[in-house]
Amino acid sequence: MTGIDPKIKRGSGELAILALLDREPLHGYEISKRIAQHTGGVLQFNLASLYPLLYRMEKRGWVKGKWEEAPSGRQRRYYHVTPKGKKQLAPLREEWGLFFQALHRIAGVSPAG
Amino acid sequence: MVDHYDHLKICMGELGLAPDREEEILRELSDHLDDHAATVEARGIEGGVAAREVIDGVSNWPEFRKAILAAETEETMMNYRTKALWLPALCALTLSNVLLAGVQVLGPLTHLDWLNPYMRMRPFYTFLIPWFILQPAVGAIAAYWSRRAGGSVRHQLIAALAPAIAWLGVFVLVLPFSIFLDKHGVNHVRLSAFLLMTAIWVLLPALPLLLGAGPFLRRSQTQC
Secondary structure, eight states: OOOOOHHHHHHHHHHHHHHHHHHSOEEHHHHHHHHHHHTTTSSOOOHHHHHHHHHHHHHHTSEEEEEEEOTTSSEEEEEEEOHHHHHHHHHHHHHHHHHHHHHHHHHOOOOOO | OOOOHHHHHHHHOOOOSOHHHHHHHHHHHHHHHHHHHHHHHHTTOOHHHHHHHHHHTOSOHHHHHHHHHHHHHTOOHHHHHIIIIIHHHHHHHHHHHHHHHHHHHHOTTTTOGGGGGGOSOHHIIIIIHHHHHHHHHHHHHHHHHHHHTTOOHHHHHHHHTHHHHHHHHIIIIIHHHHHHHOSSOOSOOOHHHHHHHHIIIIIHHHHHHHHHHHHHHSOSSOOO
């Protein structure tokens, strides 16, 4: 399976993270694991690509990090989507939807499998 | 299980953020590495090897550090370069030239007229030598400032050598251009004299600047 261009990955990361956190709060490692699992490994975020993105989203007020106890008993910084972040979800989904429609029209791109 | 916190602190170096926030970021990143290492160990890989694997997962620590800082301060790259390169370079240039002016007036050897019979080239001992002696401090200040602002080794080097680079610009660009434009003209420009002056004003100051900057050009962290 070929990797995704980093620029595309960066752009889609915000939508992926907001969509995940909209379901439940997660800490950083769990976010990266879930993104890899749900995308079949196509989208992967490691330490270097995930945390600058998370911190930027936190600065914008889209997500908020809080130290909470994980099931393992250790303290982890869990991210919660904020009301401002929730408001971003619909426009981001629409934007990406339009983008893929356009790609489909011009390049015949369709969801694999 | 290996605690990645100390290793992370070495790899990231000082971030220059508020201490609480810096501690929080390091702790969070360390937790991520711990979880990742645990996942790798669950595949049957030995603890030390797993720890190495997760650390090596970050291919470029300085870039990662810059990305974290940019996210935290929402700086643009231009702001980063201003703080890490241009401001320290400007400081070095200003300080070096203020010192040059200062030693010409207040220099320790300026009034030692008794040295005249013994020294053919008075400028060397009245201001050039004292100025050279002060250049390591200029180089050190610029390199340290650039490093504190998160500058790369290249930025630190350029900032420290800014005075010499500026003088190089004068000799390579400004002087030839002004000679060309000068209506009264200069019939003979002796290359040897030109090269000697370039060496005195560019190469010689560059050495003490580098000497001062040297300790700061080495990154404090060990190999990640």
